[in-house]
Amino acid sequence: MAYKPLDYYRIQDLLTDEEKLIQETVRDFVTENLMPIIQDCNREARFPLELVPKLGKLGFLGTPYPEKYGCADLGAVAYGIINQELERGDSGLRSFVSVQTSLVMYPIFAYGTDKQKDYWLPRLTQGEAIGCFGLTEPDFGSNPGGMLTRAEDKGSHYVLSGNKAWITNGTIADVAIIWAKLDGVVRGFIVETDREGFSTPENKNKFSLRASVTSDLILEDVEIPKENILPGVQKLKGPLSCLTQARYGIAWGCMGAAMAIFDEALQYSLSRIQFDKPIASFQLVQNKLTWMATEITKAQLLNYRLGQLKADDKVTPAQVSMAKRNNVGAALEIARMGRDILGANGISDEYQTFRHMNNLESVNTYEGTYDIHTLVIGHELTGIPAFF
Amino acid sequence: MKILLLLKTVADSEASIRPTSDGKAVALSDINLILNPYDEYAVEEALQIREKNGDAEITALCYGDEMAIKTLRTALALGVEKGVHIKGQPGFDSLTTAKILAAAIKDMDYDLILCGKQAIDDDSSSVGVMVAELLDIPSVSVAVKLDITDGNVRVTREIEGGHEIVEMKMPCLVSAQKGLNEPRYPSLKGIMAAKKKPIEEKDALAAETQIEVLRVEAPATRSAGKIVGEGEEAVPELVRLLKEEAKVL
Ligand SMILES: Cc1cc2nc3c(=O)[nH]c(=O)nc-3n(C[C@H](O)[C@H](O)[C@H](O)COP(=O)(O)OP(=O)(O)OC[C@H]3O[C@@H](n4cnc5c(N)ncnc54)[C@H](O)[C@@H]3O)c2cc1C
Numbered sequence: 012m013a014y015k016p017l018d019y020y021r022i023q024d025l026l027t028d029e030e031k032l033i034q035e036t037v038r039d040f041v042t043e044n045l046m047p048i049i050q051d052c053n054r055e056a057r058f059p060l061e062l063v064p065k066l067g068k069l070g071f072l073g074t075p076y077p078e079k080y081g082c083a084d085l086g087a088v089a090y091g092i093i094n095q096e097l098e099r100g101d102s103g104l105r106s107f108v109s110v111q112t113s114l115v116m117y118p119i120f121a122y123g124t125d126k127q128k129d130y131w132l133p134r135l136t137q138g139e140a141i142g143c144f145g146l147t148e149p150d151f152g153s154n155p156g157g158m159l160t161r162a163e164d165k166g167s168h169y170v171l172s173g174n175k176a177w178i179t180n181g182t183i184a185d186v187a188i189i190w191a192k193l194d195g196v197v198r199g200f201i202v203e204t205d206r207e208g209f210s211t212p213e214n215k216n217k218f219s220l221r222a223s224v225t226s227d228l229i230l231e232d233v234e235i236p237k238e239n240i241l242p243g244v245q246k247l248k249g250p251l252s253c254l255t256q257a258r259y260g261i262a263w264g265c266m267g268a269a270m271a272i273f274d275e276a277l278q279y280s281l282s283r284i285q286f287d288k289p290i291a292s293f294q295l296v297q298n299k300l301t302w303m304a305t306e307i308t309k310a311q312l313l314n315y316r317l318g319q320l321k322a323d324d325k326v327t328p329a330q331v332s333m334a335k336r337n338n339v340g341a342a343l344e345i346a347r348m349g350r351d352i353l354g355a356n357g358i359s360d361e362y363q364t365f366r367h368m369n370n371l372e373s374v375n376t377y378e379g380t381y382d383i384h385t386l387v388i389g390h391e392l393t394g395i396p397a398f399f
Numbered sequence: 400m401k402i403l404l405l406l407k408t409v410a411d412s413e414a415s416i417r418p419t420s421d422g423k424a425v426a427l428s429d430i431n432l433i434l435n436p437y438d439e440y441a442v443e444e445a446l447q448i449r450e451k452n453g454d455a456e457i458t459a460l461c462y463g464d465e466m467a468i469k470t471l472r473t474a475l476a477l478g479v480e481k482g483v484h485i486k487g488q489p490g491f492d493s494l495t496t497a498k499i500l501a502a503a504i505k506d507m508d509y510d511l512i513l514c515g516k517q518a519i520d521d522d523s524s525s526v527g528v529m530v531a532e533l534l535d536i537p538s539v540s541v542a543v544k545l546d547i548t549d550g551n552v553r554v555t556r557e558i559e560g561g562h563e564i565v566e567m568k569m570p571c572l573v574s575a576q577k578g579l580n581e582p583r584y585p586s587l588k589g590i591m592a593a594k595k596k597p598i599e600e601k602d603a604l605a606a607e608t609q610i611e612v613l614r615v616e617a618p619a620t621r622s623a624g625k626i627v628g629e630g631e632e633a634v635p636e637l638v639r640l641l642k643e644e645a646k647v648l
Contacts, residue, residue, distance in 0.1 A: 013413045028472055029590050029591060033590055036585055036587070036590065039584065068586065070587035070589075071587065083587040083590075084591065
């Protein structure tokens, strides 16, 4: 059955003609290029690397940045829509685009030298180079400030050492943004992955985000030239500001997954007959569908308004936290309800809901867990940090 | 070389189509409207001709209400240079549409006109050739291959059971069939660039339609299917039903 996206409060009417055409283009791209292969990718724990040149050619990578780097220079709402449409297909493809755009291109764009920007941004937007973002470590996830990875100033160069864990795109990356402490202060470094001492073993044994590459990054005395440091930022503000960009995309993206799940549940409930009636005619099923549709609609409105705030440069990190927390939380509940409506078929990979549900578990955890965002908002509301 | 494209806005083939309350037309409000899929092949062919020849200039024409603008923007996003919006409300009458398009084209400079072989809404497959007749230029329909050399256009067209290869001199018109090429997606940069490209507005020639639509009806709803049985034993019963009930054998 063709995908029918829920748009209960006519968000479509709020979009510009360009935004509508972008939405159609990404939606068609996903329908024609990802949907036919995603089941196999998920079974084989394989990221569809063959799509990357197409993503680059169509301009899906690094959309918010200026044309002089070859980027499309799109507004915040358009970037949100792209994430939503990609994640309608699979969170893995959206994660790839999020990492490339918000976690790799953003720090280079915001904190890099002209030379770094001129070299990396055109390659990353074309998909000629793939990037990854190394912040999390085996012992430091929600608390990245405790990171152990170190950079040492050796006069003519830096030497990096440490381990990063759970890094999206790690094994397929040409370049890594590594956050490490230099004299006790967190700094960002651009590290080409073919450098001596740098290795990226992949973690294939995942129940979630199987169509996405997740790796460890092992840095054993990796030498990099002095010019590879990002000069424009110090301390945790560096990585956290990148995460704010990516979380904005996630808030939209997870709704794409939720909309795909809702569509599947609605169509299934109308055609599945039990007790001589479509199951959609039972009040308990309608209650679930109504809840799902309402949560999707609320999240869509949150996203659209957040996009306006971001476009006007008025958005705060805690506002982004609110959308990431609420929307991913809602998407997970929607996934569990949708799976329930599908009955036994809900656990089969012939349907997409279980795959989305499993993916959303990662989306809930990465870029700040649901509970960590609760504390971020609580901190802003009360002025009292409750992290420790 | 100057290429003109004739584009039509049609209802998405996924949309559920209903007649309007007066039963005289198809209700288009709340329906996703798209560029006619056969016209996509025409656009792609024009872009490929330009990529080969370098100097081609492509202008897209669309006759319709304000939804024509969206159709033209799609073409501009794909790489067409300029749009012409001929304002009006196309009906079922292909000849009237052809007269309006021909009147708009008459004073334009062109070497090649490309369009889809048919629109997927009314399926009349006639506007393209009618426009060529009205402009008094040669035309070939249902093209699956197109080669241009020194003002000559060689077209491979689909015919029943095979292919026919014909040649004509420019200016001329060719209508595109599926298979002519593989239409591209607009790039996001292309979509943003389209905003800055010009769309000229023209009033449609006042032409009286000679066809009156009496009624538009939705097709009868299909009744549920029947499972006769499974495997070999079901075959005799299936054959009997196909003969006696469906009367197709
Ligand atoms: C598929 C995938 C891809 C990823 N990609 C990347 C990437 O590209 N780059 C990168 O740097 N990282 C990446 N990550 C890592 C991710 O960001 C971390 O997993 C996340 O920050 C959580 O850290 P953790 O796993 O160490 O959990 P922990 O921090 O150990 O948290 C475990 C639990 O404790 C709770 N908790 C922790 N602290 C508190 C507190 N103060 N108060 C209350 N509860 C608390 C958490 O909410 C959670 O429920 C990825 C993770 C996954 C699963």
